[in-house]
Amino acid sequence: MKPVKHVIAHVIALDVGGTGMKAALIAGDGTLLHQARRATDRERGPEAVVETILDFAAELLELGRERFGTAASAAGVAVPGIVDADRGIAVYAANLGWRDVPLRERLSTRLGGIPVSLGHDVRTGGLAEGRIGAGRGADRFLFVPLGTGIAGAIGIAGRIEAGAHGYAGEIGHIVVRPGGPACGCGQHGCLETLASAAAVSRAWAAACGDPGADAADCAEAVESGDDRARAVWHTAIGALADGLVTAITLLDPRTLIIGGGLAEAGETLFTPLRAAVGERVTFQRLPEIVPAALGDTAGCLGAGLLAWDLLATEVPA
Ligand SMILES: [Zn+2]
Numbered sequence: 001m002k003p004v005k006h007v008i009a010h011v012i013a014l015d016v017g018g019t020g021m022k023a024a025l026i027a028g029d030g031t032l033l034h035q036a037r038r039a040t041d042r043e044r045g046p047e048a049v050v051e052t053i054l055d056f057a058a059e060l061l062e063l064g065r066e067r068f069g070t071a072a073s074a075a076g077v078a079v080p081g082i083v084d085a086d087r088g089i090a091v092y093a094a095n096l097g098w099r100d101v102p103l104r105e106r107l108s109t110r111l112g113g114i115p116v117s118l119g120h121d122v123r124t125g126g127l128a129e130g131r132i133g134a135g136r137g138a139d140r141f142l143f144v145p146l147g148t149g150i151a152g153a154i155g156i157a158g159r160i161e162a163g164a165h166g167y168a169g170e171i172g173h174i175v176v177r178p179g180g181p182a183c184g185c186g187q188h189g190c191l192e193t194l195a196s197a198a199a200v201s202r203a204w205a206a207a208c209g210d211p212g213a214d215a216a217d218c219a220e221a222v223e224s225g226d227d228r229a230r231a232v233w234h235t236a237i238g239a240l241a242d243g244l245v246t247a248i249t250l251l252d253p254r255t256l257i258i259g260g261g262l263a264e265a266g267e268t269l270f271t272p273l274r275a276a277v278g279e280r281v282t283f284q285r286l287p288e289i290v291p292a293a294l295g296d297t298a299g300c301l302g303a304g305l306l307a308w309d310l311l312a313t314e315v316p317a
Helices: 046-068 103-110 121-132 197-208 215-223 227-251 261-265 267-280 295-313
Strands: 010-016 020-027 032-039 075-079 082-084 089-093 098-101 116-120 140-145 153-156 159-161 255-259 288-291
Touching (some): 010 046, 020 046, 075 103, 121 140, 121 255, 197 215, 197 227, 197 261, 255 267, 261 267
Antiparallel strands (some): 010 020
8 A cells, every 4th residue: 555645635627528528626716727638439338328427437437536636526427419417318429329328327336425416518618618617796697609510518606507408508599691601400590500600610611712711710710810710700690699688688697708629719700799789689688708717628627516516415314
């Protein structure tokens, strides 16, 4: 046995994505004690992905015991798709082939009975952005990552609103251009078909004639004054502002946190976006529109918060 200098209480945080999963051991003050990544290997099938998660978590439990003198007290897991957080079930995840996976129970069993919290990836990332990231201190916020698609997390008084069926916040499927491009959800003209990083990449690739050009290239061309890029950018920002104003009208958030690949364009995005939203509101109060602060670690940090919340609310037996 190696001597242990300090015993550090911690939790396991896991963020499961379609291609990779991120994990961390996080102390009560938010310190990241250990970080690791692993491939999701979804080609091996839905059950193999679950097994990978269980093995990964069990290794982290052991690593914590060896390195920090005690095993993790709880675990938080963020997963994509539709999540029933109350029952701890991953209801549906198209990219992982999951249907009704009782992930909370399986993890807790594998981890010797410690409490486990299951969350939706975007809502979990939003929890972290709202509490310890760009929205720190905001009682009401909306987190909107602009990536392959567009999702959303509605923050109210330190919690994320999941809705009655786990679909709350799906701002990417607000129809902003009726009869517009076909969306994977079955509608036409959804916000994410026009203003996601993927949509901007497609539009810019078509406009500049380079099939490999993406949204970051488009932002660069906007900065260097390319008129074609400016037109693509303007179209996307107009659609985005329309979608955001719908959300502002419904939710009256104090802070609007924009993340994902498109937000990496910085002020090239934020300056015209603030102006476009400002032009569209009438009676609504303008929220502060800020870039996300935690990048792709938001989901993992949020999973850690879920785990710590569990310990804070747990009634001792
Ligand atoms: Zn849609």
